[in-house]
Amino acid sequence: MAFDKNSNSFTFIFATVLVVVVGTLLAVTFLALKPAYDENVRREKMQNILASMNVKVERDAAPAKYQELVKETLLVDAEGKPVEGDAFSLDVLKQYKDWKAGVLKAEDLKYPVYKATAEGKELFVLPVVGTGLWGPIWGYLSVESDGRTVFGSTFDHKGETPGLGAEIATPVFTGQFPGKTFTEEDGSYAGIKVYKGGTGTTDPHGVDGISGGTITSDGVSEMLLRTLATYDKYLKSVVAPPPPPVAEPIVADSLAADTTLTTSVNP
């Protein structure tokens, strides 16, 4: 043998080379596949937003459907006033974690709003984020144009107990939300509460929780109470009578105008 493989110097060289080779391999693969991963995450987000409006699409079809249905996105601040920024790319989960960790103050949080149309209704889609039993939970709630009635919902979680807390992601749970309201008739804020599982509830501001998933259910309850309070301020400001004139150009019209222009130029 030309070298002593058990010598100290060879041991060091071997360890260094091995780690550098493995590290490089991983870094290259990660960079090569990152666009595909990011695209998956983006499409899943669109898919979730659509699902909250009861529009079920395959992930591959999500971007097209999203373009078709979502008309406008905006960010509002903690007081419900619109602010500058890109709503779609805001990572609400990261923002929530930063807030929990004390990096961000509550008044610095931003809240995305997606305005969309489904089944002929104008809807507001509102992302919500909270904490379950084992980790974060999140979801989207679509609200009708009256600004208080829930149209649909979708929830997801990082690692709630299968069969128990994880049931928040199933239609059995989310199906209870349509028709619920989070303000009283007189306009005061009520939130949406999740009651202890199996009791059955007729509360217009409450749903039945998951039996055996109490902590996850409480997490959903807290998440909705807290987040909807901010969105309620925004929604009151835009749907309160008299409705402010909406002067924004509609995408479909500007597209139609473009087409006319093109056809008139080409003989």
Added chain:
Amino acid sequence: MSTATAAPAKASEGLFSKKNRKLITDPLNDNNPITVQVLGICSALAITVKVQNAVVMSLSVLAVVVVGNMVISALRNMIPGRIRIIAQLVIAAGLVTLVDIVLKAYVYDVSKQVGVYVGLIITNCILMGRYEAFAMGNKVWPSALDGLGNSLGYAWILVVVAFFRELFGNGSIMGLRIIPEAWYATAGGGYFNNNMMILPPMALVIVGIIIWIQRSRNTKLIEQA
């Protein structure tokens, strides 16, 4: 000094000689990593709620064990004795991370489901067991076969356990509904999914039943008192 060079290579051994075939068939029954060696139990309990997860997990382990075995076998005469476990761990961790990245990019849904457990393949004892016990002392081809055999032995147990857990815990197989909706109590029937099946202890019970059946049929596995 080196133990790896102790066995002189036989020049004319066929690729699928009796000895090599045994490397694949042995771990399926007589030397099964889960039911006989009782390794890799952690993942067998955790990801067998659904058949699909079990299949993906098995394929991931298969890739990591086979490729890892080959890499380590190829390097076996170079890996310094004192850091051989660390070197094996680096290779295992590298391969597992690679699998994780690939799953995230190409089968995103599955990767979300098996998420954390793919990372835990690193700690799967089957891996280190095969690397240390076989790949460090054998040539590349037998090492690949050994990896294949052991991961198949792991895979079939996982899939069988997942089959029963998904069937009785969720009423479906591979996501296809087997027990009709109409049987359920919510639809007026009298049937309930067994929630116990979804929880890890039932996986242990099912593994125990498999071991029982296996030993009653294969009496040489029974320890002499």
